[in-house]
Each structure stands twice: as structure tokens, then as C-alpha cells.
Amino acid sequence: MHPARSVILFTSLSGIGFGFLIWLGLGIPKAVGGVGAVYYALAFALTVGGLIASTFHLGNPQRAWRAFSQWRTSWLSREAVLAVLALAIMALHGAAAVLLGYQPAFLGLLGAALCLATVLATAMIYTQLKTVPRWNQPSTPILFALLSLAGGALLAGRMDPALWLLIAAGAVQLWAWLQGDKAFAENATTLATATRIGEEVRAFEPPHTGGNYLMREMVFQVGRKHALKLRAIAFALMIALPVLIILVNDKHLMVGIAVLLHFAGVLVARWLFFAEAEHVVGLYYGRAQTPLSSE
Amino acid sequence: MTALPSHTEKKLGLVIDLDTCVGCHACVVACKGWNDQAYGAPLSDQDPYGADPTGSFLNRVHSYEVTPASGPAQLVHFPKSCLHCEDAPCVTVCPTGASYKRAEDGIVLVNEDACIGCGLCAWACPYGAREMDAAAGVMKKCTLCVDRIYNEALPEEDRQPACVRTCPAGARHFGDLGDPDSEVSQLVAARGGVDLMPEQGTKPVNKYLPPRPRDEVPEFDVLAPYLEPVATEPQGFLGWLDRTLDRI
Amino acid sequence: MEIDPMKDSVAPDIPTPRFDEMRQTTCYMCACRCGINVHLKDGKVAYIEGNRAHPVNKGVLCAKGSAGIKQHTAPSRLRAPMKRVGPRGSGQFEEITWDEALQLAVDWLAPLRETAPEKLAFFTGRDQSQSFTSFFAQNFGTPNYAAHGGFCSVNMAAAGIYTMGGAFWEFGAPDWEHTRMFLLFGVAEDHDSNPIKIGLGKLKARGAKVVGINPIRTGYNAIADDWYGITPGTDGLLILSLIHCLLRAGRIDLDYLAAFTNAPVLVNEDPASPEKGLLLRDEADKLLILDRATGKPVPFDTQGVQPDLAGSYRRAGVSHRPVIQHIAEKYLSDDYAPEAVADRCGIPAARIRTLAAELARTAFDEAFELDIPWTDFRGNKHQTMQGRPVSMHAMRGISAHANGFQTARALHLLQILLGTVEVPGGFRFKPPYPKPPEAHPKPHCKVTPGAPLDGPHLGFVHGPDDLCLTPEGAPARIDKAFSWDNPMSAHGLMHMVISNAHAGDPYKIDTLFMYMANMAWNSSMNTAETMAMLTDTDETGAYKIPRIIYADAYKSEMVAYADLILPDTTYLERYDCISLLDRPICEPDAVADAIRWPVVEPDRDVRGFQSVLVDLGARLGLPGFVDAEGAPLYADYADYMVKHERRPGVGPLAGFRDTGEAAGRGAPNPDQIQRYIDNGGFWEAEVPKEARYYKPWNTAYQDWAVEMAFYDAPQPYIFNLWSEPLRRFQLAAEGHGERQPPDHLRAQIREKLSPLPIWYESTDARANEFPLHALTQRPMAMYHSWGSQNAWLRQIHGVNPLYVPSAVWEEHGFSDGDWATLISRHGEITIPVALMAALNPKTVWTWNAIGKRKGAWGLDADAPEATRGFLLNHLISELLPARADGMRWSNSDPVTGQAAWFDLRVNIAKAPARAEAAPSFPPVHGPA
């Protein structure tokens, strides 16, 4: 899939933002008054920034309000609704923390649950797609949630949970990659089922020599060597280095660096999340069924 | 509106005969021509006279090569547009309700006035049947020429999709696949019509008629008598001529 | 249609598109000429669809036809007449008025007409008004006129007409309703593009068998039930082998042969006779056959005669045998056994036998009769029409080889032996065909300064006497048509004009006037040198081709080389006439013609070319264009279409004559064009039911044809399995007669102009050096060069790879995205390659005319057509490499002069990937 900048930014920013809000909702750390204002502002900046970024890839963002309507069927709509609810609740929660100096527990729990639900809804937008076998797996929502929580924990300065969450996220990320690499081949859809004209079938001529939306959007391909390199970088930044930093030293400055490294890693991983995802429609365009094409 | 209707009165759709399609792209351009000035925003083209011409089309014709275990390789021209799936994933993912499936005839449409252009429906479609128009920022897809098939301004014989009306080889058929007695259903039954990607669970309404067997090696024994020599050289041939003319 | 998104609202109303008006005219995105409904909105073309009532397309439309709207609005359209002001090819032009343009043309042409009319060479390309353009040329007095037929399909036309009085091409069609087995030889698209697709659709719906014989399996061949991936240039061999098998098994239609062909006619076998090999005739010049009852020779059309095929006629000590015995003697030879030809054809012997057996089975076991009584020309009454459900069609895959004429003859022989021409289920002619070869005009070339030519330029020769030679025996025409080089060049040799004019061989010309032919690019062989010839100068600095006038509608590659540009309208803005005098649009069951009319007015200073020619003819005072007082006869082309009469009562349009009810013949009708418009742009009359088959011999058809003015008296004839015109040239080459070929051509004429079909290797490439055949195919969604300016079509075919068969692909270690250099004896190109398995293993190919020169067609210079698109034409030369004697022969069929595009032999080598295909030419600068 085409790794659109707006979508990468959106999922990464809002992921870490909601993660932070979850911790704040749980009252970890206790953040009230001036400090609270900074914490909440940061969390809202991340989530709202992400949400704003998400509208950049819309063809008609002025109608975005319509996306709240189909929560009964659409994960994207659910995500929108949940995001607003979560932000509203957490805004109240934050207001109480900053203005009243206390974090109402029930509101916080509710807010945290909504934030987690929002992150899961985002993940489900991708997970639900049978057309993209790499995404259509349990690891997708788990990884989204773990990364969100881990990032949030880093921001919240909670190193113990952060450590374990990072390790868990790292494990799930490796699992997602391993499974993902096999997913396309293991999925039942092949050029033969796509065309039903025989087993030994090969794309001969594309329908148009000119490009089209599908090819730009869905038939993006990233070279295997390139992807492996990026995976290594993503893993190092997102998991390994932050873990190392935590283990070695947990001074605040170092935590800041860990957060930045982690977030940079998440961005790279998200880029790969999209760039490596093969849509079954690629079969019609003669894209090989191997998970990663050779360069 | 993004909920799928539990039942549609009709299942209007296309039957595409892969045994007959010559890959002429007539349906592709007729579709573009009609839909450029009909339902919704025009089908725009970007860089039409430049280095990278690209535009929205609702129907495109691929070509595939099949190499059977024995016999010569084959080529199959393969037109593809929206299959108006019964369990259309493109509809249920839509956050705005712009995508919907009509309860009366099963046609899957996009209400462009409500579409935010998020692209998710195109991601959900396994067939590549939806294209975002780069100028209008809305999702375009085959409408089954809904503005032709019920259009009373058109003569009755023309109330069929533009692609079907234009197909010179007659490889495209339009009708109600929900009615087992319809011509299209009969054709599907007779020719063993199939679903594309059945495993995706979309239950497409459109059906594809597979190519008939090709290059079959006949039993030569059956044909051999047809080449039984009456003569191997001109003299014998003359005798045969003479005998045969006697009979005339 | 605003909806409330928070509720599950009802589906929005679907708007109903409406147009203001619909106007019916004729498509011209290709030469098929389908009927179109042009829908207008706010005075602009909004949508084009097929006209259901039209005889050609019956409502369907191809991709190009549907994209006509983009052709009309293309930025490449010319704007106004233009005069060259810089050096030729520099692209420096100045817009001038039409008066200036026409005056300039008159200034150039009038002196030529008075002194040496042959110094005007007027050649047209994809012209559909040849009866009119040739009328102009004839009245101008130049012998140098022809259209594109010579590089296109003259082999097909000539072989068909000489053999059976009509051809495949667009002049006949299979009986789609009844045929059960259809053989398609070498066709990718053809001129009859929609009818063929409609027909194939009918066969498929019925489950009839489609057999494709073609090195490449795309398009029609992709849907063939059986595909024979023949090696290019060997169809003749395959066909003669099929004939061998059928003859051996006696699976031929003797009744048909005896009654309707010259199979029973006696051949003069007297070795001493100057007429050896011609057919025996009586004093009344009637062909002689043996009567089985009496054993005596009698005229072939004697009533009640039983022709004897097996006997022979002894006279003065010499036995004369009927044609069929010569056929048997020749083709029963083991040389034609499947085993003997299999390797060369690239088809296993067993498959050849299978095909022969299936032909036999279908033609004879599945024979049927139609209950239509008819009377033949001998007066015999038949209660039914015998049907044979085998039909065939062929086009340039056969035609565009230097053995194409004889191969097409072989194919007709096969059809006729099976009795499948003009019978139910077989191949049928479209009116005004069939016509005996003798009914066609002969070529004319007698030049008289200040006067018209002595007759029509093009025609059918029947022997050396009909050639177009000067008194010294040199070619009289600039293209050397109807000379000893290619005696039966019925359509001229368009592909030789520029190179001959440049060389001053056989003479120098002054003005080259071209219309609708992109000769500086895809329609020329030897492209680079052709461009150089167009700008080449002599010692004095004068252009070797002194003046070039060119009429085009678009910024083609050729426009840049004109001195004077006459900008045409598009097909939606002008009158045109699709006439029975020309290449009509008839179907086997109906005679039809059609018009184009301005469904929209031009928005710029362009004029319909035919109207310009009407004007030019009048300004030059040409007979036929002005009256006795010198006043113009016609206001414009529309006026000509209505008023002009070729013979009394016979004009360009056959319908709605006289008071509007007359068909075929009748006085001019001033309302004729309106009647055509009211009728949907065309006129059609059905062939009477009893006249629909057996047309050459069917009295009902013959009478109807006279009524329709196809000819003035019935002219039944028999098919020429043995062709006398060919034999007459052989006789000359053997030393008989006054007119003698030059010695260097004697052997060629003796060998190649055989009166019975033969096969010979059409390329003399040394097999190891150039092991591969290189072909082009028409893409169905593109028309030559015109399609690339079309915003929709160029998205479908914007680049063209070279398709390479699997074995060659592997041998050279190619993989996706690779490039290769293709080398012929003439040049080399470096281009992208792609793999194809459904391809003859010795063949590479690409789509025709996708490659464009930078700067042309209103495309950006970095358009893919100009950077990665390529032509094979750079590899093809109009002259073959020198032979041992130093002579360079034209790359043409020795009989007809047909350009041998498909004889190209190449070698392939892997090449480093490039950004641009090679050769790459500097941008051509057309008019701004």
C-alpha cells in the first residue's frame, strides 16, 4: 500500500497521544495544576495533531463531519466517534486536573478505556481488511495497543511498565513481521482465484500503460533489501534503544531521548506497515505473490 | 446506510464471457464516455498530453497468459469493473454512508455528495473496482449505468449499460442474476459461470464465463477417415475424378 | 441530493442525463466507417455512441469510436493554412489566409499542368474519397496518383479480384449466420473491425469453431478455439499442404468446381504455341471445356453441358488437359505433404492433417441446404442453395509479405476447392462485388499537357500490353507501378514515391501533394532516410523534391515537412461521401453508402479538404470542375456529392436519387443530403433474398446489380483457378510478344508470376544472422498515428514493448524491465522487452505506430510515446540489400508491389537499460 505521510503521522501521533492519555486517565503520573497543564497539552497536541493530519489525505475534508454517522458498521466511523468521545472525556478530566487540582478516577477510567478503544478502532480499520493479508491478523490490534501504551508509558515517565510494554511490543512486532511475510502466500487468494482461468496464469499486459489510482495506492512495492534494512532501523529505534536506555539509565533527559527514538522508530515501522502491505488487487496487476519482491 | 440490505429484490449485474472477449477496450472507453458526462463528477484525466497521463476509469481490460500442461499457451482478455457484491466490504467500511447497496436492485453506488474521499472502500474492495477521482476527490465506481437502465429519456432498447451496448463481440450481458429464469442466469448455468475470488466472501453478483477448452487434440482415429486417400498420385486421382463424375 | 448522514436515509435520487440534440453521422476514427449518434449539449459534442440502425456496426462502437470526442478536442489540431518560411523541417511557418493558400497552390500547379502534368505527384493515405481525389488527379492530367493500397493490402485485393472477382479486405465477409468453422489467417484488427467482432460474437454464441492461424495469439486469436502459431511468411506452404491432403482424399467439391470455376477449362499445352499455358478458346473467344457426353470441346457456358474433369482433349498431336488436372499434378506432389512442410511452417504434421480433416468433415458432413430456389447463368434452375459451413478470412498477415499475392491466391484456391465461396455458410462478397477482373478499368498513363489523363490511373492489367510504360519501355509512373518490376500493382506503390522522387528515378517531379498520409514517420519504411530525403538539396541548394503540399488535420510528423499546409477539419465538421464508387460500406445482404456532415461547425480557420480540392480544381479550370464558360461547377464538396454524375444517373451517392425514391440510378436530387441526414446518415437497400448467394452466377443477383448500376449489363463469370494474366507475363518473360521485360527481371517473372498458386520464401535472410521474424500488430484501441493525440486512448496504449517468445527470452537471460537491441540488415533499435508465451518461437513483435517523434501530435516532448515508444519502421528498408549483381530490389511483392512490411528479419541482443529508446530523433518542429 502507498505509505501516505498523513496516515503514517496520524496513526503514530494519535497512537502515542492516546497512549499518554490512557496513562493520564489512570492517574499515572499524578498530573495536576501547571505540570498537569503541560502533560495534558502535550497529549492533546499529539492526538489532535494526529487527527488533523488524518484529514490531509481526504479528498473532501470539508465533509469529514459525515464520518461520525456510520458507527454501527464502519470501524473508521467508530474510530472517529470514539476519538471525539475519548477526547471530550479526557478534556473534562484534564480540566479537572488542571483547574480543580484533582483527577476524577471514574472519568479517568472511562477516558482511558475510550482512548484504548480508539486506538483499537484505528487498528481495526486495517485489521478488518481481508484484502490486505498482512494486516488481517490478531497481531495488528495487539501491536497498535502495545505501542500506544508503551509510548504513553515513556511519556508518562513510567519506566517499569514502559520496559515491559516495549519488550512485549517488540515481540509482537517480530511476530507481526514473521506472520506478515507469510500472510500473503498463505492467504487463499491467488491470481488463479482472482481470474478463475487456470492455475498456470500470468499477467500479460496491464489494462492501461498509463498509471492509475489503484496502482499508486495499492500496488506500491518496496524492495526486500530496503525493507529489511528499515525493519532493523525501526526495531532498533522503536524497541531496542529505548529498552537499552531504560536499562542503563533512567534520568529524565535520557527518557526524553528514549521517547524521541521510540517515536522515530514507530514512524519507520508505520511506514513499513503500509509500504510492505500487499493488497490482493496487486495480483491483477501481475505483482508476485511472494511477500517481498526482490529489488 | 452503510449497512448492507439483508435482501435485494433483484440482483442486477453483468455476465462477462471470457471465451468471447477479444480485448478491444470498447467497453472501457464507452464507459468513460458515458460516465464522464453522467452520474456524479466527470472522470478526470491528469497530465492528458504529458509524460504521465492517468485518469479515472470504471472498467479496465487486463490480459493474462495461461500456459497449460500440454498444448500451446493461451491468452485471455479480462474486463473488470465493480461486481456489485452481495456482501460488499466496500459498503460496510464506509464511514460516511456514501457507499451503499440498493435494496431494490442490489446496485452498489457512491453518493458523491457525501463522500469524503477517504479511500477506505477502495482498500476494502479485493477487485480494484473503485478509483478515487484525483480532481473531484470522490470515489468513482461502476454504477451499472443506473442512469441508463431506468432512464426513460432513452429508448427502451438503450436502457442497458453503456459497456454492454457497445461491446462489438457481445461478450457482456446485463440482467437480473437473482432470477434463475433470466437470460443471464441461464447463460451462467449453461456455461458454468464463476465468481472471482470466492474465498474473499464478497459474493459477487457479476459472473465470469470461463474460456471454453482450447486446442483440444481430437482423436485422430475419428478424423482419419476424412483423409483416407483416393489417390496418391495424379493418375489415381484421374481415376477417382472419373468415377466420381459418373456418380454426379 | 443532500442526505442526512446521521440517519439511514433513502438512496439519493439518480439524476437523468439529458442531451440537447442527437445528430447521426459516420465515424472516422478508422476506415470501418460505423454509424454514430453524436449527442450535443450546449452546442458541444458530449457523447458518441453507435447507431443501431447502421448496416456496419448495428449500434456497437469500438474504443476509438467512443473516444472520438477527444480526437475532436485534441490540442494537436491544426488552426489555419500555413506557408513555410524557414528551411524545410525547421518548423518555421506563417499563417496565411485560404485565398493566399489556394493562390499559392495555383501558382505552383497551373504551370505544371500546361507543360508537364506528370511533375505533380498526388498521393493520398487513409483517404476515403479516392474516387474524388483520383478524379481531380485525372483531370489535372498527371499519371502519378494512388492511395495507400500499395503499402496496405493490394496483395489481398489483387489476388481476390484476379481469382474470384472480389477480395477479403473489406469487400467480403463470412456467412456469420451459417458458418460452423471459421479460419482466420493473419488478422489482428482489419478494416472491417466491428463487423468481424460482431461476427465472431455470433460464432461464439453458437459454439461454432474459430481457428486462428497467426504467429501471435492476441485479440481474435486469443478467442480462437484452435490456434496455429505459424512461422511468418509460410502460410502459402501450409495452405498448399492442406490442399494436398484434401485432394488426396478427394475431399473437394467437384460439382462446384465443374460449374463455377475454370477447373474444367482446357489449358493449351502445345509447347510450340505462343499461347502455351493460356486457356483454349473458341472463335467467339469463349473458354472451352470438354463435354462429358460427347467428349468434344464446347464453350464453358453451354446450357446443360456436363464438364469432363478427367478427360483430355487431343488436337494436332498435343493433349490439352483441364485446369483441375494441372492442379492435381502440382499439389499431389510430396513436396506439399504435411511432413515436408511442417518444420518450415512451425506446425507439426499431425496438426496440419487434423486441420485438413476438420475442414473436410465440416464442409461435407455438415453441409446443408437453404430452401431458396435460384437460376444460374446457364439457365439451370436449382430448387435449393447448397451450403458449406466453412469460411475463411485473411488480411495483412498474408498480404504484407513478398509472397503475399500467391499466398492469397492459394487461400482462394483452398476455399474454392471446398466450394465455400458465395455459398451459404461460406465466404460472401459485399456489393458491388463480385465483378469479373475484366470489368475493372485498366491503368492509364498517357499524359497530354493541358489536358486530362486518358483514363483512370489505377486498374487491373491482363498482360504486358496493359503496363504503364513509356515508348522506351521505362516506367511511366513515379512509383513504377504497372512496370515490369511489379506488373500487377493495382493500387500503386505509395511506399516508393518519396524515395523515387528524391532519386529522380524514373524522372524528377516538381510538386509532391499529399493528403492524410504520415509519410515522415510510421507509414514509411526507412524512416530516418525518408526524413532526410524530404529535406535533401541538390548542388544548387534547391530541394530535390522542390515543393510539398500537405493536407492534414493534426500536427503529425509529416506536417513539419510541408511547404504549404492545408488544414483539414475533423470528421465531425465536414461533408464526406462513403461512396459505392469507392470503398463502400456494404454488407453481403445489403448495398449501402453513407455521408458525413458537419454535426458541429469548426471553431477555427480550417476547411474540409475535399471542398478545398473542389475549389482548387475550379481555380485551375480543370475539366469536371468548371463548365464550358470556366465557371465552377460545384460550390463545395457537398454540392459535388449531390450533382456530380460519373455516368448518366450514377453519382457519388446511390440513395434517394431523382425524386428521392430512386436507388442506384436516377437524376441528381437536390434534397439528397437532407434525405441521408434524415435517414441517419446512410442509405441501404437489401439484396433480394434469391440473390444473396451464388452472386457471380445467379441471374437474380446479376439483374439486381444492373438495376443498382454496379454495371450496365449482367456479367456472370467463372472463378480463375488458373490465372491467365499471370501466365501472359510469364510468356513475355519466356520471350513471346512485343513487349519484353528487361533481362534482369525475366527470371523473377517466370518464377513468381505462376498461373497456379505457388509458395516461395519471402525473405532471403541468412538464417543464422537474422533468425527472428519481427512483426507489428494494430492495437484495437489505436489507429496508426492518430490515436496518440487522444487523451483517453493514449492511456491504454502509451508505450509498446517488444514481445519476445519464451525460448528466446530464456536463451538471452531476459527478465522484466530489460532492454534489447534489435538488429536488421538495415539498422538497429534499442527498446524495452517483455515476455510472451503464446507466440511463435521464431517471432518477436510490437504494437504498430505507438512510437512518436518528439514534438509531434501536441504531446509533451517527454511523453512516453516519444521516449519509450518505438517503431519497427527504422529497421525496414524500401529497398532490399544489393544482390550479387549489385541491384537493389524493392522490398515489395514482385507481382503487385505490395510493401513487404512483415518480411523483416532480425537478431536480438540484451542491452543495458536506457531512459529512452534508440534511435531518438531531435524534436520535430511543426507549426506552433
Ligand SMILES: Nc1nc2c(c(=O)[nH]1)N[C@H]1C(S)=C(S)[C@@H](COP(=O)(O)OP(=O)(O)OC[C@H]3O[C@@H](n4cnc5c(=O)[nH]c(N)nc54)[C@H](O)[C@@H]3O)O[C@H]1N2
Ligand atoms: N511497421 C509497420 N508500418 C506500417 C504498417 C505496418 O503494419 N507495420 N502498416 C502500413 C499500412 S497498411 C498503412 S495503411 C500505413 C498507415 O499509415 P498512414 O496512412 O500514414 O496513417 P496514419 O499514421 O494514421 O496517418 C494518416 C495521417 O492522416 C492524418 N489525419 C487524420 N485524420 C485526418 C483528417 O480528418 N483529415 C486529414 N486531412 N488528415 C487526417 C493524420 O494526422 C496522419 O498524419 O502504415 C503503414 N506502416
Ligand SMILES: Nc1nc2c(c(=O)[nH]1)N[C@H]1C(S)=C(S)[C@@H](COP(=O)(O)OP(=O)(O)OC[C@H]3O[C@@H](n4cnc5c(=O)[nH]c(N)nc54)[C@H](O)[C@@H]3O)O[C@H]1N2
Ligand atoms: N484499431 C485499428 N484498426 C485498424 C488499423 C489501425 O491502425 N488500428 N489500421 C487499418 C489498416 S490501414 C489496415 S491495413 C488494417 C490491417 O489489419 P490487419 O490485417 O489485422 O493488420 P495487422 O494489425 O498488421 O495484423 C496483421 C496480423 O497478421 C499477423 N501476421 C504477420 N505475419 C503473418 C504471417 O506470415 N502469417 C500469418 N498467418 N499471420 C501473420 C500478425 O501477427 C497480425 O496479427 O487494419 C485497419 N484497421
Ligand code: SF4
Ligand atoms: S468491449 Fe467486449 S470484447 Fe471488447 S474488451 Fe470489452 S468485453 Fe471484451
Ligand code: SF4
Ligand atoms: S466489486 Fe468491489 S466495489 Fe464492487 S461491490 Fe464488490 S467490493 Fe464493492
Ligand code: SF4
Ligand atoms: S472514499 Fe467515500 S465512499 Fe469510500 S469509504 Fe470513503 S467516504 Fe465512503
Ligand code: SF4
Ligand atoms: S455498467 Fe456502466 S458504469 Fe459499469 S462498467 Fe459498464 S459502462 Fe461502466
Ligand code: SF4
Ligand atoms: S471501427 Fe471504431 S473507429 Fe472504426 S469506424 Fe467503427 S467505431 Fe469508428
Ligand SMILES: [Mo]
Ligand atoms: Mo493499411
